[in-house]
Amino acid sequence: xxxxxxxxxxxxxxxxxxxxxxxxxxxxxxxxxxxxxxxxxxxxxxxxxxxxxxxxxxxxxxxxxxxxxxxxxxxxxxxxxxxxxxxxxxxxxxxxxxxxxxxxxxxxxxxxxxxxxxxxxxxxxxxxxxxxxxxxxxxxxxxxxxxxxxxxxxxxxxxxxxxxxxxxxxxxxxxxxxxxxxxxxxxxxxxxxxxxxxxxxxxxxxxxxxxxxxxx
Ligand code: HEM
Numbered sequence: 477x478x479x480x481x482x483x484x485x486x487x488x489x490x491x492x493x494x495x496x497x498x499x500x501x502x503x504x505x506x507x508x509x510x511x512x513x514x515x516x517x518x519x520x521x522x523x524x525x526x527x528x529x530x531x532x533x534x535x536x537x538x539x540x541x542x543x544x545x546x547x548x549x550x551x552x553x554x555x556x557x558x559x560x561x562x563x564x565x566x567x568x569x570x571x572x573x574x575x576x577x578x579x580x581x582x583x584x585x586x587x588x589x590x591x592x593x594x595x596x597x598x599x600x601x602x603x604x605x606x607x608x609x610x611x612x613x614x615x616x617x618x619x620x621x622x623x624x625x626x627x628x629x630x631x632x633x634x635x636x637x638x639x640x641x642x643x644x645x646x647x648x649x650x651x652x653x654x655x656x657x658x659x660x661x662x663x664x665x666x667x668x669x670x671x672x673x674x675x676x677x678x679x680x681x682x683x684x685x686x687x688x689x690x691x692x
Contacts, residue, residue: 521565528558590641
């Protein structure tokens, strides 16, 4: 892919990731936030946080399944957008839901398990966002950086629990998100096992006597 195409592609991803915010702003200006605007904004931002998280997690499985790899370079951008949406979602909770009542917020985190896991998910996203730069990758070293960034799988599971536990009876989209996450993590696990088996076979072949040395 040429440099120009790559830049155009990244610009479109920026536009796509910002679009939910533009739509939300438009709905706010036109008074189209439903009967409970606070709940609407919280849920809208929560939904987009999860969608972007799943999108970031899908880029590597796409490479594993279809052998296409250009999209993998978008992981950082999409992941950072997921983090930005999570922060906005959290800010609505702090400012609009609790209006900086730290005592009430602390009680809410301890009392409601879906808030506890949501908080944990956001907390785990912080070191990932902070270390997402090339300079941090260099500083930590590839192996440690990759190990740290595996936390994103834990974030995915916590986000799923957050949604499963908060969803009211009669809803089904929380199961859809959990199923997509399970599929994406399953593909990665299958690929990791496949690569480990291949490596072991190669080591065994390298260790076995060659045809020329084989006893007659
Ligand atoms: C990675 C982090 C997070 C993700 C992916 C996420 C995702 C979601 C999703 C998908 C929803 C449901 C939207 C809907 O009902 O349509 C939601 C709702 C909500 N989230 Fe989060 N969330 C995260 C972090 C947090 C944090 C840190 C807090 C607060 C401490 C929080 C508080 C809430 C609240 C209060 C609701 C609304 C619950 C209700 O309608 O009763 N979330 N979130």
